[in-house]
Structure formats: structure tokens, C-alpha cells
Amino acid sequence: MKFRAHVLVSLKEGVLDTQGKAVRVSLKNMGYGSVEEVRIGKSIMISLEATSRPKAEKQVEAMCDDLLVNPLIETRSVTLEAI
Amino acid sequence: MKFRAHVLVSLKEGVLDTQGKAVRVSLKNMGYGSVEEVRIGKSIMISLEATSRPKAEKQVEAMCDDLLVNPLIETRSVTLEAI
């Protein structure tokens, strides 16, 4: 079976989001005064093959732990769909 | 009213995803042979103030056109929630 996982990686609360801040300032300068906060994260789409949904889930969680996410500064949320 | 927009920016179909490629190779080398493709994009969370949902939507779309998305190489999908 084929799955597509979507890993949303965002900076932890308390970690300075320099890029988000810069984008907010830019937007303000461009006249978007209504913007209150901007946070920028990564979106990682993974297509993979697995024999079952739980197996796919387990694999994606393992990849997050092993490489995709740095727990000191980042948090993640994973969604998975069969394709 | 306050809204939170989530803009998912990904590379257009056919545009080389240099990051995704490198991450896929790494995952393979780490033993995740089941991974077929990795695509990496940006996720932008924007909190903003607007008088109505349509107005908020319109603003976010305008920000995408003006700054957040490079239409030559990127596509976007926007979701919006009232908070």
C-alpha cells in the first residue's frame, strides 16, 4: 500500500522565529497592518510504501525522530493518508 | 474578529526540489528504503484581525501574491480559521 505523510514542523514556543518576524515586519511595511503574528515552519511530504497504516505511521514517526525534527527547537504534527 | 491563516507553499509540479531530493537520499541511506519521494515546502501561519471572513481571505490572498509566494516556481493552498 502507498501512503502520503504530511509532517508539519514548527519552531517551539520560545525559540526565536527570526524569519517569521521579518515577514511580519515586511507585511506591515507593505500596508498589511492587520497582521499580528507570523510563524514560519516546514512542510515535509513523504510518499512511502508500507504494508499497513500503523506500519506507515510508525515509520514516519521514526524518520521524524531520526532526522526530520530537532526536538530541542522544533515540534511536529503528522498526518497520513493512503493513496 | 481574529483569524488564523495557514498558507502551505510548495514547489510547482516539475520544479526541482533540491532539498526534498537530498533528504530522500539521506533517508534511504539511513535504511528507510520504503520512501519514494520527499517534497519540502513552507508552512506560514498568519494571525490577523479582520471584520469578516471574506475580508480576511482576501487579505491573505493578497499577501500571498505580494510577498509570500513566488508564482514562477511555487503554488499555495490557504486555509483559514476564526480564533
Place this chain on the structure above:
Amino acid sequence: MDHRKAGLLDSEYEIICRELGREPNEAELRIFGVMWSEHCSYKSSKPLLGLFPKEGPAVLKGVGENAGVVDAGDGWGLAFKVESHNHPSAVEPYQGAATGVGGIIRDILAMGARPMASLDGLFFGNPDSRKTIFLSNGIVKGVGGYGNCVGVPTVGGKTFYDARYEDNPLLNAFCMGLVNAESIVSSQTAEPGNLVVLLGSKTGRDGIGGAAFASVELGEDTKASRPQVQIGDPFVEKLLIEACLEALENSLVTSMQDMGAAGITSSASEIAAKSGVGMILDLDKVPLREADMSAWEIALSESQERMLLIVLPEKLELVLSLGEKWDLDCAVIGKTVEGDRFILEKGGSVAVDLPASLIGGGCPEIRWPAITPANLANRQTFELENEILPSDLAESLLKLIGSPSLREKTWITRQYDSMVQVNTIQGPGAPLSLVRIKENGNIAAITMEALPWACQLDPFRGGYETMARSLRPLWVAGARHLGMTNCLNFPSPENPEQFWEFSEAVKGLAECCVDLGCPVVSGNVSLYNESAGLSILPTPLVCSVGLISSGESPLLPGNWKEGDILYLVGMDNAAIPASHFQVTCMGMLKGLPVPPSPEMERDFKERAILTAGKNVADSAIPILGGGLGIALCKEAISSGLGAEIQLGTPTLPAVSLFGEGGARALYAVPSVKAFEFLRIWKGFPVRQVGNVRGESLRLPRSTPLPIETLLKAWRGV
């Protein structure tokens, strides 16, 4: 498919049909469309390029290869070339610039050289317009993003602003590499029975038709038809560099070619034609990133970070394992055969069957008519006596040093890694860049120069002065020149007045090269830099390379010592026309730049090199943009010392201070060495213009300018 849609003239199409004895099929037509475009065929400029002197004692490999190579001593060669990536950078500044840098690096690699230094030439419109800010930020980030990652230091460059670049910014990328003279790779060494190997990234639909795109003006309709943006992957480029150099070190390749414009088609047909062999390629063997690509799409794709290797069958195994080691795609896509046929197969049948020599060499030259511009006389009218010159020298100087093209460029250069490879002796911000060659202890000296304003007023004089000005900093530092490369950036040649300017500028460059014995070893032409009636200024850009022998130390600027005597060497006939002063402080561009003087240049050269070698000066700076005034400013700022200036000439002070052109330099000489210095310069105009003293620059009859004030104006704060 209509041949005109493919970009071919009726007359060109007739030649194709005649030579083939049949009509080309669609894939073949598209190949001709791209390969016979201006960008690939040089059909408009070839006759002019013939004027360049190409031979010289230092030339190891000249025009005709991917880059020229000059002798760097002790069996080492320096391969170098400059190339434009103007159109792509105008459309997508970051990626356009990045892939420009990547492309020139592969040209150097294709010679078998390890890329060791880059320079970038940037030409932008109105510095305050939103468009320029967007383009310049993107282009600078692209140059840095690619160069930094790939590990080639960006050691210098040129940034120039004029409203005429508003819609057509220019990005010219120069790269130089070091190669063992015995293992220079040539595209002429393939033999029948060799294998054709593709190494690097997979092939996608990137930039298909990019070369043809670069051969037309940017208009609304072309924007719609623009090709898929090419994305640069400097990480893969770095792997490619290491893999190719490792292959060469182990003698695994017979020939090698980078893939630039027109992708597989141009690189493969070029090797075939130059080596005198035929080639049969199976496009099904090309590793693809996207399924369902047609034959012509694969053949013309400009996907980046790919090299074409020609390999003996017995070496294949080792080449494939190199690909594996460096995580690069590596595939045999065909073989070389006897004859001249260039055959592309797909799905078991022949998709393209053309004579290799016709693809690259068959395009007829076009001799566009040239007409002296109607407004030339008007452009050149300027009588100093009739003009009221700004009289406050200090004020003019501050205005000049804060002008967009002369002010500090740290915002750009600090985004570039200028030090990786630990060879950079003089990085960005000086009149020349210096990189040491660890392998033999010599020092390579590089300049980049362009004078669009002078070329606008008198393209011949402008071209000549551009060339001479690219050499003078080498001599002042103590280097002897070895050769030059150039990028000819012009608008459409189809406009006779513009073609006249193009021709005259090339003649000027060429004449100077002949006069001063500087061979042209490589180069590039970029035409059609115009849109909606706005043409760029004539912008021939020159990069010259010279050498300082091991054991000798370069004479650099920025080293004034308290009490030094300041000498100005050179004539007093510098011109206000085309100077930064005229444009910035007088708000006009009119008149005639200084005429060439080959004798003066040669006399200057010998004395300058001797001065550096004899160690008689503390500091030296050639007089370039902004004239003596700016030279004084820069020396004062970087030395942290002031000076008292007496101009003491019959000429107007503004002319002495701000005029430009001709062989001139400013030396700071310790008084004990003044005698020796003057002996060297005997027979050449030289005069004392002041002394290094205190912490302010004091111009005659002007308010003193503290270093702090100069610095602020320079930094624009």
C-alpha cells in the same frame, strides 16, 4: 511545425533543407531553432569577434574551448571565462543568478580545472525603485547562495547603476580555475568507439528553449512563453566537481563537456563536431525526473548540474562506481562512431538524424547593417568652457562617494564567502582581486571592468578605455597580464544604430588588446538586452588576469603612512565626459571620453610593474571611476589617515580631481624613497599632489573632510 515558430529565418530553413536533402522533422527543427539562436550560434557577432587577437606566449588553450587557459608557471594553467545570465536573472533573480554562477563553474570544470575564484558583474536600474531592490536583492542572494555552498570564493566583481538597466538587469559571472597544464581537457579528443556518459542530476523539463529565449527581447508575449525556471542545486554541483576531478585524476575520461544552453544537444554535438566523430545517443537511457518527456524535450532540457563524459569502454566500471560514491546519477547514454552523424534514438526508433557539424557550425553569419547614430554628434557635444562646474570640491566629493555606483558595497560582498579555499589575499572592495596559487607560490591577479557611460558617448574609445582600465590595476599591483575574457552585453543587433555601437565597442576592445599584447582567450555575447523601447547601455565587460611571481609581494592600496608623499602619475587630460562627476554632480552625460594612447599605456605599464617590484611605495591605487578624488578618498578611508592636497596645475581643479580616463595612478611614497621612485617614473608625467598628514582630507580651498565624514558619506549613513 512552422520553422518561424522555432525561431528560424526563411533563409536559414532553406539551408537546412538543402543540406539535409529533406525537411527536418519537429524534433530536428526545434534543435536547429535553439542551436542556431543567437545565444548558441553567435551568428551576429562572429565576424566581429574575429578582430580579437587570440594568440600569445602565455596562451595554453585559446578561444574555441569551454574556457581559455593561460600559463601560471611551473606546469600550471589558469582557466577562466566570463558569461552572462541576464535574461534568466531578469525573470527569476535568485535562481537566474544562481544558475549563472553554476554554469560558469562547470565551464571551468570542463577544462579539467578546479574552480578557485569567482567574480560577479551586476548592472541595475534606479537604485531606489522597488523593482531594482527586488532584483538586486534576489540576484545578490543567488550569487552568494550558489557560490558559498559550492565552495568557490567570490573574490570581487562590479556593481553599476543606471536607469537604462531598469527592466534588463545584467548578471555576468566570471570563474577561474587551476589546472595541471598536462591534463587540460579538450573537447577535441573523442574517438570512435568511446562511450558517452551522463553524470549528475536527472533531466527534467527545466529551461527548455532557454537559449532561444535569451536571443529575443523581453516583452509581454515572451514572458508568457518563458521556459520552466531552472533551479540551481549547488550541493549537487559540489559533488559533480569532486567526482569529475577524481575521474580526471585517475585518467578515467577522454573528454568532457558541461551542459549549458541546449543541454545534451549542444554538449554532445559540440564534442562530436570538434573531435570529428559521429554520435548515437539513446534518449531512453537518460535518467529522467519526469515521465513522458518527448525526444526533443530530453535533447534540449537545460536541467542544471550535469556533465557529459566521453569514456573508454574499459574505464566505464570505474566511472560508474564514482557516480555511486558521490550519490550522482550516472548512465551510459550512447557511443561515438565514425563519421559526422548525430543520431538521437527514442523508443527504438530514430528521432533525430543530423550532421553534427551542421548543428553547431552550419548557421550562416548575419551581417546586420550598421549606421552611425543620428544623435551621436549631439551626444558628443560638450564644451567645458560653456559649462558651469559645481565649484565646491568637498561637496562634490561627498556626493560622488555616496553615489550608487561608487558607494560602499559591503551589503553585497558580506553575503559572499570570499575566503573559502584559503587563497584570498585581496578580496572584494579593491581595484583588483588577488588569489595565491598554493601549488607554485605565484599570485593570480584578476580585474573586472565595464564603462557603459564612456561606451555610450563613444563606443570605440569606451571599449578601448575599458580594456586598458582592466589592465592598469594589474600593473600597479606588480602583475603582468596573461590574457582577458569578455562578455559583450548589448541590445538588439537588428537596430542598425545599436549594431554600430556594438561593432565600434568591439573594435575598441580589440585594438587595445593588440596594442598592449593581451590575448583574448574566452568570452560570451549577450544581445537583445532591451524591452519596450528601453535598451541597455552598450556594456562590454572585461575580466583580465595577470600573475605576480612567487617571492614578489603585490603593491596594494590602503596603506598610507604619515608623512608619505603623494604622487600622481599620468597625464592631466582626463575627461569630464562620461565621468561619475559629470553624471552625478552635473546631471548629464555628454562629450568625448579620452582618446586612446598606446604609448602612454606601455610606458605606464613598465614603470608601474617596476615600482611594485622595487618596493618604493607604501601604497598605490590606479585612478578609476570617480577620478583622483575618489582614489584619494578610498586611500584615506582604508588607511585611516588624511592628506593635504595641492593640485597645482593649470587645469580646473574639478577636472584634475574628477576627470577620468588614461593611464594614471596615485602613489604614496616614503620621502626616503622619493628619489628612487622619481627615477623610475622619469620620462612620464608625474607630480606631487600632496602629503599624507592628519586625520582629514584637505582639498585646496575647501573645508577639511575628516575621515569620519568620508566614511559616513561612503556608507550612506
Place this chain on the structure above:
Amino acid sequence: MKAAVVIFPGSNCDRDVIHALEAVSCIPTQAVWHKETSLPQDTGLVVLPGGFSYGDYLRCGAMAARSPIVPAVREHASRGGLVLGICNGFQVLTETGLLPGALLANISLEFICSNCLLKVERTDTPFTSAFKKGQIVQFPIAHHEGLFFLPENELEELEANGQVVFRYASADGSAGQQYSPNGALNGIAGIVNKGGNVLGLMPHPERASERILGSSDGLGIWNSIKEWLEGRSK
């Protein structure tokens, strides 16, 4: 004992460091490909060089930190062997957990290449014994992600342990956050592990090891290491 310089795909200061070690400082040096799983015999120092391993994609140093050679480096460090990570190598060290913290994008969001002044905070490490305590040295930086970050309580602990070895400084000797060219917390440019045998720093000593390049202050690092290696060889 000799030095081993690990080459990751995308490393681009590997040859520079080898030049500084071997040609300039006469320390026997060997290059080690990241796909190896063991270090050469007699390795006293492992260097993780600067550059853009894996293109700096995903997170700087993240993919290199999962290379086959890394377990051997970890093992070497645990036995007290020296490990030096420069720039991208420092990022790799934090990603492996051999050093605490993370390196975030520069506060300007721009790549910065420039000379920097650093204050040497400790001279009792094998990497800094040839310096004087408080000495101000000049090394260049060249990075896009050099903002050293640690959550507040861990940062306090790091400081309390005296693990900060180099801090961005001014010519008069003051050092700290306001001198960070990249926004690094507390002006941190380089740190060691608790054992003092693993050093990571953002500035490039190998670019400051010859007069002709503008500074030879980097020799302090190589000389310290050389002394340590020679001491171990006896």
C-alpha cells in the same frame, strides 16, 4: 598521533583545514570519507570541517550527523579523543548531541562573511592552551546559520560549567551578546563539552593561519592541538 578530517558530501573547507594542519602546522593528517565506519589507527584529533554538508538542506548539519562515520567519532570522543567542529562541523556536533544547543539562522537572515574579534575565555582546553586567557583574536566567519541557541536554563548551566571558550568581542576586550554578528546568545562563538575534549566554533581558524591571508591567530589552535597530540604520543 595524527588528525583525521571527515569529508561529508558538500564539505568545502576540508582541504583548507588539511592545509592548515599539514602544510602550515606539520600535523600528520588523513582525510576520512563519511561512509567509512572507523577512524584511522592512531587518530588523536577528528576534525569536522566547514562547508555545506548536504547543501545545508533540511537543517544545517542534520544529515551529516546521521553519517556512517558518526558512531566512530562518538566513540572516539567518549574515550577522550579530541573532536573539533568548525562552522558546519559545529552544526554537525550539535545535531549529533556531542555538543549542546542549536545554530539558528543569523538574526539578519543573511549570510555573513567577515572578520570577527573573539575573546578566548578558556586556555585550559587542549585546543586553546597556546592562547593567553582573555586574549583577543581575529578569525573570519562565513555562515548563514550561526546564532547559537539554548533554552534559558540550559544556557545558564552551560555558562556555569564554563563551557564557553570563544565569545564575540570588541578590540578593547569586552565580549558578549552585543558583539554577536549573528545574534548568538551571550555572544557565544565556540563551546566545549563538559570533558573539554570536543570543541565546536563558528569562526574559521584555518582561514586565519597565515600572515598572507590577513591573520595568523588561528595558529594558536593548531599549536595547542599539536602539543596535546605530541604529549599523547610519548
